[in-house]
Amino acid sequence: MSSLSEKLDKIFHPKSIAIIGASRTPGKVGYDFLKSLIDCGYKGKIYPINPASGEILNLKAYPSITDVPGKVDLAVIAVPAPIVPKVTKECAKKGVEGIIILSSGFSETGSEGKKREEEIVNILKGTGIRVIGPNCNGIYCHSSAVSFISSASVQLKYAESDPIAFISQSGSLCNLFRQMLLARGIKLDKFVSSGNEADLTATDYLEYFGNDPRIKIIAAYLECIRKGRKFLEQAKKISKKKPIIIWKAGRTKAGARAAFSHTAALSSSDTIYDAVFRQTGVIRAMGIDELVDFTVAFLRVPYPKGRNVAIISGPGGPAVAAADASEMAGLNVPELSKKTQNKLREFLPPFAGVRNPVDMTMQSIKNVEWYKIATDTVMRDENIDMVLIILPPPGRGLTECAKLMMEEKENYKKPIVFVCMAGKTEEGVKLLEKAGFSVFPTVERAAKALAVLVRYREYLESR
């Protein structure tokens, strides 16, 4: 592990945290962050820092971080921007490992804020102390239970997380991404809200998560990339070991303007990013849905060996739509072998389609075992690399079908994805997700996710 990675690992797993600007007034940021840290079950020492000292939320408060008796690994700053340089100096004096500056009012506001940001960087020069932010939402780490968002306590009840890390130049997206994964039964391991990136940048976090053996998938929301050359090198190196999925915003003129006033990000031309991502094997997501979908797919679906997908459906319209969506996404929907078609004919009604898609007709909702037999059958077709299955409607075979497929999971040697157009809250969907399958809400999203897996495998093989 590089020294940077070791440093960041200490920041993500601190033995003690000081909250500078801790408040006893509910609703204030300095109160919420402290309370969340407690609620989420952080086990290390917590030191509220507040000029009035006394007690906050039953914890002894100190007027300055320099008054704290023990060692402080991580300082979290939530005071107004003009006071940040002063408390940063105190952090330097105390000798912490890292600082998270939550406060806004820096380079995103113009030249005065920019100067303030530079002042902070200068204060810490040579101290070895690294800074996350300013103008950010902090970090989240499942194993150390470091979280500044109360709602994360629900997720932290699970002992195990999934090996996914998220880097975001938008603070609000960090928690949204975590929650969207959780809604699909997946527990994010770490996120970092990188803010204005005065010191540590997305590239540094990429390096850290690249080196982190607990992380197998890296997702990111970026408005700009600040250390271009280093990013290129890191991305190239890491994407050979684990997929990097990036949603790059600020793609248009208006988006770039918005990005600048958001986090002082200077977006380059979108075509440059496209080229860089292609060269380095980075997977590009076009929005939050794709970011989540692709992450789900990488976590739960093995890489298909080729581009040939078999489609199995009860409903006929969605089967047609899935064929369209697969080809549009760059997959092939080859005609099944005569042998496979004959085997399907053995149990399906005469008006079923067996060429591919396998359109079992709506009679399949009364015969959900057809889903199982059809899946077995198409998987034996040598020409088929993966299977896309459109589930029966809720209340009309969905749960029964899900249960049958769950039991067979271990027997399926080729990648499978499911589509349930009725939504993710259905019992059948929950069952499949619990069994480790991935379920998508539309055929288009399922096909795109499969295509991304295929392209990443092809990228790996081309290296």
Added chain:
Amino acid sequence: MSSLSEKLDKIFHPKSIAIIGASRTPGKVGYDFLKSLIDCGYKGKIYPINPASGEILNLKAYPSITDVPGKVDLAVIAVPAPIVPKVTKECAKKGVEGIIILSSGFSETGSEGKKREEEIVNILKGTGIRVIGPNCNGIYCHSSAVSFISSASVQLKYAESDPIAFISQSGSLCNLFRQMLLARGIKLDKFVSSGNEADLTATDYLEYFGNDPRIKIIAAYLECIRKGRKFLEQAKKISKKKPIIIWKAGRTKAGARAAFSHTAALSSSDTIYDAVFRQTGVIRAMGIDELVDFTVAFLRVPYPKGRNVAIISGPGGPAVAAADASEMAGLNVPELSKKTQNKLREFLPPFAGVRNPVDMTMQSIKNVEWYKIATDTVMRDENIDMVLIILPPPGRGLTECAKLMMEEKENYKKPIVFVCMAGKTEEGVKLLEKAGFSVFPTVERAAKALAVLVRYREYLESR
């Protein structure tokens, strides 16, 4: 109203229905359809037709439709395909208005089925009896409570429906579309599952819904268009009065093959459809999500006068993404006037963005009234035609913000759409939808929906 429209209006509002193939065995199609009709509260006469006669679900059954004493408006056939010609002859003898053939096993299965389909058409030639299907899922009509799906009884408890009709060549999508609208608080008025279209085609239903004064928006899922020239004429005529939104599947080679084995649909080149749709003002949806989104937008959002959108957000990342999404969708995100920017500066913090997007920063979750004031302010900007608002996260101001915006609804003279990335089940989302606002799950989907409204208005003005 044309004679075709009058005929279809009788079929959608029948005074009496015969279910041919009614069964007393739960789980059989002929049982389910009969039971659903009863459960959904259909008020007309129901005649179960079954060779064994006796009683089915407390209704007197008749061995043949010809044995029914009174008049029968609509015959629903759910017997195996080989028997369909025989019972069709009996329907002709009885003299019904229309027949729905649910049974599969016709042209979608090959030449033998095709012959059977032609036989049916020949039997009815000159009788004036029209056929929906075969190989279909029937119809749904809110005002007459004709429904063959039990789950629709939930929707039918509402007295009023929304003025939307759906034509679908996929039976399963009919109910899915109805349910997806209902999940967003919208009650579909009518659907027709057109199946193989042996007699009545999508073009005929288009004409009927075009003439139906209860219908203001027509949505459709099509795999092919069987009467091309007539479709063109109808679409051109109707789209001047009400929007027609079509999801055309069978776009790719694999999709076209699937469509053929699904409903014997012969898909033409996708570019032809693109051209036809553009010429006739038809709005094209690329999947079920767009079909639903565009329908929601047409129902709830007035047409923007131009292409200029103002974006208002608490979370910064989504604001950037919304700017991107708007420009990608063909909208403009112009810089707000200096006057507007100054007014925004009066209440927003110094590090907020005011040029457009209006990035109010996450401080807005503690000050949700900023949402209201910002919306008022940007609406007064002459250069702004519509507003896209990204709501606060759930539990962090979402509900409060929704309540505030609801109260102001009548004061907003320009179109507004909301984005809630946390999902449609949130209380705040439900409140906004109840107030008649439209809420989308991603910025991309909101921007695309707005762009579709703009393009349709431009189409109307260009005529």
